[in-house]
Amino acid sequence: MxxxxxxxxxxxxxxxxxxxxxxxxxxxxxxxxxxxxxxxxxxxxxxxxxxxxxxxxxxxxxxxxxxxxxxxxxxQPAPHIAGNALPAPAQAGRGRLLPVIGYVRAGEFCEAIDNFQPGDADEWMEAYGPAGPNSFILLVEGHSMDPDFRPGDKVVVDPSAQWENGDYIIAKRARDQAVTLKQIKREGDRHYLYATNPDWPQRIIEMNEEWHICGRVRRKIVEY
Missing domain, CATH: 1.10.260 (434 Repressor (Amino-terminal Domain))
Structure with missing residues (x-):
């Protein structure tokens, strides 16, 4: 060939x-x-x-x-695609692989300007649909986004994708480099980060200059 x-x-x-x-x-x-x-x-x-x-x-x-x-x-194992995900490519090609990271390293990936290399993550996983050049897969932690996102879920984050009101996004806070998965909503000229879990203590965070949006969540991948 x-x-x-x-x-x-x-x-x-x-x-x-x-x-x-x-x-x-x-x-x-x-x-x-x-x-x-x-x-x-x-x-x-x-x-x-x-x-x-x-x-x-x-x-x-x-x-x-x-x-x-x-x-x-x-x-690579073939996971189940949840939510609004696109159909997976044929297993023979398996398409594009993205690095899988946790919240601790997510801050570093938010600042990346180059394509990720094999050594940047211990695990790589199928993107299962369109994703920009600096996209990565974030391993969900905590219960702030229950029931939409649960601990162990994996979401494809695309820093180059435009986000709109109501989208799920990854945001980083400058003072402590903390990274969070939230739903972004706009009221007038202000933006807020929402936790979908109604019992979460700090369910609404008003965004200010110390918050930076790392990227939009394109899809969720759930492994069984």
């Missing part, structure tokens, strides 16, 4: 059982362009592969040099 065939195979694995139209619509790709690549009528060179990586939200090299990533994903 040459490099062009390997790129087509990696792309086909990402598409999996989805139709070309559904996959194209999901990532804003022209269906005819995708069809020509998959059917071998258009060669996927290095530049074309890099452009598709950016469209799909894959790390650099995932389609340009797919063999680099195949071994790393080979033995």
């Amino acid at each position: 040459d490099i062009y065939e390997a790129r087509i195979a990696a792309l086909a694995a990402l598409i999996g059982e989805s139709s070309l139209k559904d996959f194209s619509d999901r990532y804003d790709i022209t269906p005819s362009h995708l069809s020509q690549i998959i059917n071998g009528h258009r060669r996927m060179g290095e530049r074309a592969a890099a452009n598709l990586e950016a469209k799909i939200g894959l790390p650099p090299g995932a389609l340009v040099a797919p063999s680099t990533f195949s071994n790393r994903a080979e033995n």
Whole structure:
């Protein structure tokens, strides 16, 4: 298998059982362009592969040099996707892997400007959908967001995703570098962080200049 065939195979694995139209619509790709690549009528060179990586939200090299990533994903378990998550790619490709971190290290990842490397986390996990270049998976701790998010849940955090009123976000406080998962709400010109657990002691926190939004929660992944 040459490099062009390997790129087509990696792309086909990402598409999996989805139709070309559904996959194209999901990532804003022209269906005819995708069809020509998959059917071998258009060669996927290095530049074309890099452009598709950016469209799909894959790390650099995932389609340009797919063999680099195949071994790393080979033995990862397939979790259940909860909430509004997108369908998982075919298991043969397993798609993009993101670092899994806890709240303690989340502050460091909020400040990251480069793509994460294998040594940045002990565990890597399937993104199961679109995610920006600096996205990571946060391991939920505590009960402030019960019942929406429980301890042990994993959420995909995307620092580059735009957030809106009512979204779940990750925020960091400057004075102690504390990181928290909350729902953000706006009332007039003020923003508040809400805990969804009605019994949580400090359920509402008004945001001020010491709070920084690290990213929006794209989806929740629950393992059984």
